[in-house]
Amino acid sequence: MKNSKRALACGALVAAAVLVVVLLVCPGGTPVDDPALALGQAGGFRVEKAYRTWKERHPEESRGERLLLRLGWSKAYSSAFTRATGKAAIDLAAGSVRVEVRGLDRPEAHEVWLVQNEPGPGRSAAPEAGDRMLRAGTLSLRKGKGVLEADLGRDLAGFEVDAIVVARAGRDPAEAGLLFGAPTLFQRMAVYSGSKRAPSTSRAAATPEVDLGRLVAEGAKLFFEETFEGNGRTCGTCHPAENNLTIDPDFIAQLPPRDPLFVAEFVPALARNFEKPELMRKVGLILENVDGFDDLENRFAMRGVPHTLALATSITAPPPTGSEPAVPPLERTGWSGDGAPGGGTLREFANGAIRQHFTRTLERRPGADFRFATEEELDAIEAFMLTLGRDEDPDELEEVLFRSELVARGRDIFETDDAKGGTVAAGKCDVCHAEAGASASSAPGVNLNFDTGVEDLPDHPADLVLEGGRPRDGGFGTAPNPKGGFGDGTFNTPPLVEAADTGPFFHNDAIETLEEAVAFYNSAAFNDSPAGLFLADPETGVAIRLEATQVVAVAAFLRVMNSLENIRQAAEFARVAKAAARTRTASAVLRLATEEAADAANVLSCASLHPAAVRDLEAARDLLRKASVTCIGFVRAKRIDAAIRALERARKDMVEDPPPSADRGA
Numbered sequence: 001m002k003n004s005k006r007a008l009a010c011g012a013l014v015a016a017a018v019l020v021v022v023l024l025v026c027p028g029g030t031p032v033d034d035p036a037l038a039l040g041q042a043g044g045f046r047v048e049k050a051y052r053t054w055k056e057r058h059p060e061e062s063r064g065e066r067l068l069l070r071l072g073w074s075k076a077y078s079s080a081f082t083r084a085t086g087k088a089a090i091d092l093a094a095g096s097v098r099v100e101v102r103g104l105d106r107p108e109a110h111e112v113w114l115v116q117n118e119p120g121p122g123r124s125a126a127p128e129a130g131d132r133m134l135r136a137g138t139l140s141l142r143k144g145k146g147v148l149e150a151d152l153g154r155d156l157a158g159f160e161v162d163a164i165v166v167a168r169a170g171r172d173p174a175e176a177g178l179l180f181g182a183p184t185l186f187q188r189m190a191v192y193s194g195s196k197r198a199p200s201t202s203r204a205a206a207t208p209e210v211d212l213g214r215l216v217a218e219g220a221k222l223f224f225e226e227t228f229e230g231n232g233r234t235c236g237t238c239h240p241a242e243n244n245l246t247i248d249p250d251f252i253a254q255l256p257p258r259d260p261l262f263v264a265e266f267v268p269a270l271a272r273n274f275e276k277p278e279l280m281r282k283v284g285l286i287l288e289n290v291d292g293f294d295d296l297e298n299r300f301a302m303r304g305v306p307h308t309l310a311l312a313t314s315i316t317a318p319p320p321t322g323s324e325p326a327v328p329p330l331e332r333t334g335w336s337g338d339g340a341p342g343g344g345t346l347r348e349f350a351n352g353a354i355r356q357h358f359t360r361t362l363e364r365r366p367g368a369d370f371r372f373a374t375e376e377e378l379d380a381i382e383a384f385m386l387t388l389g390r391d392e393d394p395d396e397l398e399e400v401l402f403r404s405e406l407v408a409r410g411r412d413i414f415e416t417d418d419a420k421g422g423t424v425a426a427g428k429c430d431v432c433h434a435e436a437g438a439s440a441s442s443a444p445g446v447n448l449n450f451d452t453g454v455e456d457l458p459d460h461p462a463d464l465v466l467e468g469g470r471p472r473d474g475g476f477g478t479a480p481n482p483k484g485g486f487g488d489g490t491f492n493t494p495p496l497v498e499a500a501d502t503g504p505f506f507h508n509d510a511i512e513t514l515e516e517a518v519a520f521y522n523s524a525a526f527n528d529s530p531a532g533l534f535l536a537d538p539e540t541g542v543a544i545r546l547e548a549t550q551v552v553a554v555a556a557f558l559r560v561m562n563s564l565e566n567i568r569q570a571a572e573f574a575r576v577a578k579a580a581a582r583t584r585t586a587s588a589v590l591r592l593a594t595e596e597a598a599d600a601a602n603v604l605s606c607a608s609l610h611p612a613a614v615r616d617l618e619a620a621r622d623l624l625r626k627a628s629v630t631c632i633g634f635v636r637a638k639r640i641d642a643a644i645r646a647l648e649r650a651r652k653d654m655v656e657d658p659p660p661s662a663d664r665g666a
Contacts, residue, residue, distance in 0.1 A: 043387040044212030047185075050312045050386050054186040057316070057445075064190040065093040069164055069181035070330045071101065073292070073478070074341035076351040076372065077126050081292030082178050083478040086146070088164050090114075092191065095156040097136045099148040101166060101179065107139040107146025113173040114156075115163040117375050124372035125182075125351060127163055127174040134159055138169060160192060162375060181343035184330070185382040212383060219384025222377055230358030230370035231267060232260035235350075235381070238286065238305045238357070244501050245388065246307040248284045248509075269361040273297055276466060283461050284509050285470075289356060290338065291478060291486045296362060301473040301485065302462055304509035306334040307502045309389030310495045314438035314447050315346055332447040335507040336476045337492045347382045390497065390565065393437035401656035402560065404610065410557030413550050416441065427521070427554055428535050428544055429496075436561055438495040449476050449490035453529030454506045454520070455483070462508065473508060489530070500562035500603045515555040515607075522546055552607075559603050560610070560654050566600030567617070571647050574624060578640045583631050590628035590640070597621040597647065613653035620646035 055062035071086035084103035091097075099112050116132040117125055127133070134155055139146035146166075166179035183191065224236035237260050239245040247261070255261060264275035273296035279285045285302040292299060315331040329337055329344020338344060341352035351372045360369040373381065394400075398415060402408040413427040414436070432450060434441040440448045455473055463469040474485025481487055491507050499505070505517040521544045526532045535543035546554070573593035580586040601617035604610050620643040627639035 043216030043384070044214075046312070046387040046391050047212045047216065047383050049391060051186050051189060055190070057319075058186075061187060062190055064193060066091055067161060067183055067187055067191065069183065070343035070345075071099075071164065071166060071179040071181040072329075072338075072342050072344060073178070074180040074348070074352065075289065075293070076341050076348070076355050077180050078178055078341075079176050080178060081294050084166075084179060086166065086179055086181075088112075088181060090156075090161060090164070092156065092161075095151060095153040097148065097150045097152060097156075099136070099139070099146075099164075099166070101139060101146040102144075104139070104146050104166075104178075107141050109169050110139050110146065110166050110178070111169045111173075112136040112139065112148050112150075113165045113167060113177075114159065114161050115165060115173070116160050117162040119374070119376075122367075123374060124366070125162065125375045125378050126366060126372045127165055127177060127180075129172075129174060131174070132159065133173060139166070180341070180348075181330075182345070182348055184345050184347050185379055185386075188379070215380050215383045216387055219380035219382070222373075222381050223384055226377075227260075228354050228358050228371050228373065230354065231263045231270065231360050233263065233358050234260070235353070237261050239308050244307055244498075245309055246305045246502055248504055249282060252281055252284060267360070270359075273300075273362060274359075276302060278465055279462050279470070282465050284504060285462055286357075290336065291474075293364065298471070300471060302466075302470045303335055303473065303507050304504060306494065306507075307498060308385055309498050309502070310391075310438070311346065311388060312386050312391045313393050313445075314492075314495050316439075316446050317344075318443065318446050318448065332449075332492050334494070335491055336473070336487060337447075337449055337490075338476050338478070338487070346385060347378050350378055350381050390495075393435040393439070393495075394497065394561070395435065397435050399658070401658060402557075403654060403656055404556070404560070406553050407556050407560045407609070407654070409550075410553035410555070413546065413554050414557055426544075427518075427546060427550070429521075429554065431535065432493050432531075433496050436496045436558070438493045440493070447493055449488075449492055450531040451475065451489040451529050452491070452521075452531045453523075453525040453527075454491075454508065454510055455489070456525040456529070457510050457520075457523070458525075460508065460510050470508075496558055497561050497565055500559045501566075501599060514558060515551055518546070518554045518558075519548075519551045522551070556607060556609055559607055563600045563603045563610075563613075563617075564651060564654060566596050566603065567647050567651050570596035570600060570620070570624075571644055574640050574644050574647070577627070578637055583633075583636075586636060587628045590624050593643075594621055594624040594628060597624055597643070600650070610650075610653050613650040616646045616650040616653065620644075620650070 060066055061068060067090040069088045071088060073082050084101055086099060086101035088097065088099045097112070101107055104110060114134040114136055115127045117123065118131050134152065136152060137148050137150040139148050161183065163180060163182045165173040165177040167173040168176045168178070224234055224241065227234055238247055240247065243251045252261065258266065262277065264270045265277050275287050276285070279302055284304055286305055288301045288303050289296065289299065290301055315333060317329055317332050329340055331345045333340045333344065333346055333349050340346065340349040342348040354370055354372060355364050358370045363369060366372055397411060400411070402411060414429040416426055416428050416430050430441050432440055434444060438447050439445050472481070472484030474481035474487030475489045475491050477487040479486065479488065481489060500514050503512060503514060505511040511517045511520055520526060527543045532543040570593045573589050573596060577586040577589035577593060580589060597617050597620040601614045601621065605614050623639045623643035623646065627636045627643065630636040630639065
């Protein structure tokens with residue numbers, strides 16, 4: 001349970017390299033002193049680490065000679081809604097382009113364009129007049145799909161691909177584009193390394209962390225402060241730092257009446273079909289037009305706001321195969337996974353969100369109702385988001401020595417194969433949440449979609465609030481769902497390390513507490529779902545059946561995992577503050593550390609877990625608070641050291657350190 005009334009970055013899962021930068025940069029974006037710059041550099045190291053992982057997974061693209069892109073309808077840029085999707089392979093060295101598109105009526109009436117955005121005042125990442133545009137050719141119909149194979153030779157030499165567009169033939173792609181795709185930050189880093197247009201990334205190959213650190217700092221500033229000339233909302237409106245980068249009814253109830261979240265209540269042009277204010281306030285749901293803007297009255301989904309923590313661990317989509325249909329997303333960005341426009345990447349998500357949530361009117365006119373982000377701004381926002389929270393999942397959970405028998409039992413039940421205690425109680429949680437993360441045990445590091453039946457739960461809170469009930473959320477994809485909505489009924493797997501501090505749960509905020517979320521997997525809705533049937537025991541036909549005590553044990557395990565991460569982050573903040581050269585820097589970082597310690601205690605105390613650890617965490621909180629208002633350096637350092645010791649005592653009350661291994665000279 002989150003402490004939403006006073007939590008700042010609840011759950012301690014926001015990296016010091018990220019949110020502190022927001023507090024410590026001057027209006028011009030320059031860090032105020034060396035420790036603040038170090039925070040930015042720490043963020044840069046996180047991006048650099050993620051980039052190295054990406055290169056290992058994408059050896060074909062890591063050399064910077066080839067771009068593999070997905071194409072889809074873009075709620076940001078498309079001139080009309082379409083369910084068509086595609087993929088493109090651009091060989092920059094050979095000058096060749098291959099495009100495949102499925103679902104277009106008369107593909108031979110459509111052309112493929114490459115776009116290089118030109119910078120300047122009033123420009124954006126959207127294809128627009130004044131950009132360099134290179135026509136690759138016209139699609140031809142082959143075996144039911146549109147195909148283009150083109151050798152552009154010298155025309156592609158020196159052309160820097162910022163987007164690929166499928167548009168109606170004979171029309172300006174900036175005005176008649178239907179399908180869009182764009183390189184991610186990492187693709188741009190690989191391709192444009194050393195270029196004058198490189199994302200402040202690989203210009204200084206010897207010290208890339210410096211440029212990346214500044215990129216992270218700028219991204220943080222944009223995320224929390226930039227309105228993009230819209231209705232006053234920022235990314236941080238729905239992903240506030242002070243509420244674990246998500247919103248819930250308790251947090252919403254504390255906001256002032258004129259908060260930009262409530263623009264539908266005081267801006268007449270947004271009074272209808274922009275939000276459902278009652279559902280927002282009572283359930284925490286936001287209106288999303290994931291299937292197009294052509295029928296605002298009837299075609300929408302109501303979704304909770306996913307936290308944006310640990311994205312580096314959860315956005316990796318399954319790798320393409322020869323038989324895989326040409327559909328986005330290239331990355332999994334939460335809930336159904338197709339909320340990101342175009343190629344479905346974290347980078348493209350930003351401009352889709354601007355058009356959806358930042359507009360002044362429902363006409364959603366770029367340049368009048370909002371402005372799109374530029375290529376440089378998209379670079380910065382993506383870099384910032386990749387540094388939020390953890391950058392890797394826990395390792396070898398089965399070997400962690402939990403001191404609480406209840407928590408250890410919860411861990412065992414969480415694992416797939418468990419027959420301890422004389423009865424079989426396999427929670428099978430790790431099938432979809434390996435190491436309590438967002439990847440499946442059968443596909444380490446890869447985020448998958450599942451239909452768990454959560455849309456079939458009776459008495460959904462939103463159905464009780466909204467007259468006539470909410471429209472069914474069809475999930476991933478755009479094909480009509482027989483049960484209602486559009487999609488195949490599947491949704492992304494979220495990470496669970498963050499679970500205790502980021503409720504309500506599931507894409508539709510159907511469940512309020514962590515214990516109830518675990519108990520959901522006992523329900524008929526789950527056991528009758530495709531995911532439940534897949535996991536069903538061949539003899540009993542039941543996928544998961546946990547007794548009430550076992551539900552509590554699994555939830556206790558997840559609460560302790562959350563608290564341990566809180567402690568890790570609080571200690572990290574504290575050490576950064578101790579090294580700070582200026583009081584202002586130290587105080588800002590210590591405020592974060594203080595709240596992290598408080599949240600670590602709250603996660604445990606809500607379930608009466610580890611009372612001794614809670615006392616130590618509260619002591620650490622008080623020491624960190626006192627240190628944050630101390631101007632005398634040696635006194636501040638002494639209190640920080642004492643707080644770190646208290647945090648360590650709390651950690652040791654929950655887990656036992658493993659004995660030194662023989663290979664380390666034990």
